[in-house]
Amino acid sequence: MNNQQTSPNPDSPVFSRTTSTPADATAARLMEVAKENGFGTLHSYDLKQILTSKGFPQTKACHVLEVCNPAQASKVLAADYGMNIMLPCRISVYEDDGKTVIAMARPASLIGLFAPKAELQAVAREVESTMVKIIEDTAGGS
Known part of the structure; x- marks a missing residue:
């Protein structure tokens, strides 16, 4: 198991960790950890x-998981219903250079591009904090 931060800059719009656990197992583990932290997996691509299957063969595993915390999503929609474009949150699990990467776009960075409202920023920071924990726990506990 290799738990290494690949996006060390806290101002980076992307947060990621790596692990030596295969991508398929990491994606399955991430779904469990997300659930333990109040986030359901709505879909996994x-x-x-x-x-x-569409005629574009790929050699590397890549899973994109849509995750959501209903209470937090409700807060976002109550503050600005147009922010439904930000929902659900996505976490990617993919193979790169012999490792598995778990990555997400930081919710606080994204929401700031569209709606600088203070209440939305507060929710985005809460969501981001939990999603960072989910990724770290998945990478560290895979």
Whole structure:
């Protein structure tokens, strides 16, 4: 197991960790850890399988998981219903250079591009904090 931060800059719009655990097992573990932290997995896309089935063969595993905490999503929608474009949150699990990367776009960075309202920023920071924990726990506990 290799738990290494690959996006050390806290101002980076992307947060990621690496692990030596295969991508398929990491994606399954991430779903469990997300649930333990109040986030349900709404959908999981296997991009390797999807693109290969459409005639575009892929050699590396890549899973994109849509996760959501209903209470936090409700807060976002109550503050600005147009922010439904930000929902659900996505976490990617993919193979790169012999390792598995778990990555997300930081919710606080993204929401700031669209709606600088203070209440939305507060929710985004809470969501981001939990999602960072989910990624770290997945990478560290895989």
